[in-house]
Amino acid sequence: DAKTTQPPSMDCAEGRAANLPCNHSTISGNEYVYWYRQIHSQGPQYIIHGLKNNETNEMASLIITEDRKSSTLILPHATLRDTAVYYCIVRVTYSGNTGKLIFGQGTTLQVKP
Amino acid sequence: DAGVIQSPRHEVTEMGQEVTLRCKPISGHDYLFWYRQTMMRGLELLIYFNNNVPIDDSGMPEDRFSAKMPNASFSTLKIQPSEPRDSAVYFCASTGTGGTEAFFGQGTRLTVV
Numbered sequence: 001d002a003k004t005t006q007p008p009s010m011d012c013a014e015g016r017a018a019n020l021p022c023n024h025s026t027i028s029g030n031e032y033v034y035w036y037r038q039i040h041s042q043g044p045q046y047i048i049h050g051l052k053n054n055e056t057n058e059m060a061s062l063i064i065t066e067d068r069k070s071s072t073l074i075l076p077h078a079t080l081r082d083t084a085v086y087y088c089i090v091r092v093t094y095s096g097n098t099g100k101l102i103f104g105q106g107t108t109l110q111v112k113p
Numbered sequence: 114d115a116g117v118i119q120s121p122r123h124e125v126t127e128m129g130q131e132v133t134l135r136c137k138p139i140s141g142h143d144y145l146f147w148y149r150q151t152m153m154r155g156l157e158l159l160i161y162f163n164n165n166v167p168i169d170d171s172g173m174p175e176d177r178f179s180a181k182m183p184n185a186s187f188s189t190l191k192i193q194p195s196e197p198r199d200s201a202v203y204f205c206a207s208t209g210t211g212g213t214e215a216f217f218g219q220g221t222r223l224t225v226v
Contacts, residue, residue: 043219046214087156
């Protein structure tokens with residue numbers, strides 16, 4: 001599985017958009033980009049994933065560059081409850097196979113009032 | 114579904130004792146993952162199963178660690194003998210084949226004194 005690079009920490013003002021970057025320059029054609037987050041002491045929680053198109057769900061948006069070498073997770077209106085460690089993971093996912101989730105160090109997002 | 118269920122939530126044991134952690138995956142999921150989390154090493158994948166068969170145990174730190182999945186609804190992670198450096202939070206997660214979202218349990222916090 002390809003490796004990812006994320007900044008160790010970021011701050012964001014409550015109510016503003018949080019933009020979390022991730023580099024995955026060695027991503028291969030069958031690897032998806034996944035985002036998980038871990039709120040203190042809890043198990044990681046799935047946020048969103050994508051292959052090459054931008055994706056949006058009720059939690060966040062995922063913007064993937066055209067060359068797929070980097071992506072950005074966007075929390076449109078961050079709240080204090082979004083304070084967590086955010087993990088960007090690349091992983092194979094296709095019918096008949098499920099790649100393992102390998103977590104890096106992630107980005108600690110601190111949302112401030 | 115109640116989600117992935119782990120037991121116990123907390124375990125304190127003395128060095129040298131055997132420790133058994135338990136996990137019940139979500140019904141219908143055929144992949145099960147065991148992770149260990151420490152401040153120093155982050156989230157490490159220890160082993161994962163597909164259809165009750167271990168697929169990759171390269172993350173198991175040493176022979177003191179063993180994992181089994183006797184049926185689709187139950188898995189154990191055993192440490193014998195335990196050592197203080199095994200103190201960590203152990204997470205179990207499950208997903209379906211081709212599934213995009215892995216669901217994590219609440220973890221077992223193990224303290225070896």
